[in-house]
Amino acid sequence: MKKEQSIVQKFEALASEWELEVAGCSFVVEKYNHPAYQQIIEMGPAVIPLLLRELEIRPNHWFEALRAITGANTIQPEQRGRIKQMAQAWLNWGRERGYQWKAFN
Template sequence: MSEPVARFDSLAEEWERHCAEHRESSNPYVFLDHPSFDALVALGRPAVPLIIERYRDGSVFWGAALRRITGVTTFGDGVVGNLEANRQGWLKWWSENQAAWPG
């Protein structure tokens, strides 16, 4: 495993634990208020394919990270609204843009 992938995996697991610990929160933005989320976003464009892979099966707010990294706002903020529609929108976006993704 490459160093960037290992770093991403470590941060993603930390953030997913944070989300699981706060799953009962009535404030969805509490999920984004964590250093691991900020660090994931700071990984930038190279993290997008890795995020998409986790987003295929995961239920955490990956759409919020994708929005912050890509600047694509089509699917909302990734935290409120129809989260399944948000996820499906991002997966469709990736299938349409993956080949041209500069990474």
């Protein structure tokens, strides 16, 4: 349980830093290249439920992190640029694979 808590705490700290520092940034590449975002990716599969939780609560650009960690590409061409639709595609992907993220709320 302690390891899970430390992963959640580290993720939340990095996610907060990333959101604060890229707020208002219109360049997606800058968002993806931010050091905090890259550190989240480096945390690996343990953060998949946390990323899904974030997408459900407040959709944001977590798509590249999920793609980098999972190797999956759930976004259809017609969904590109539509944050809510892109988020829903990943949430569906997570549910289909048995991920649970409500417990982290």
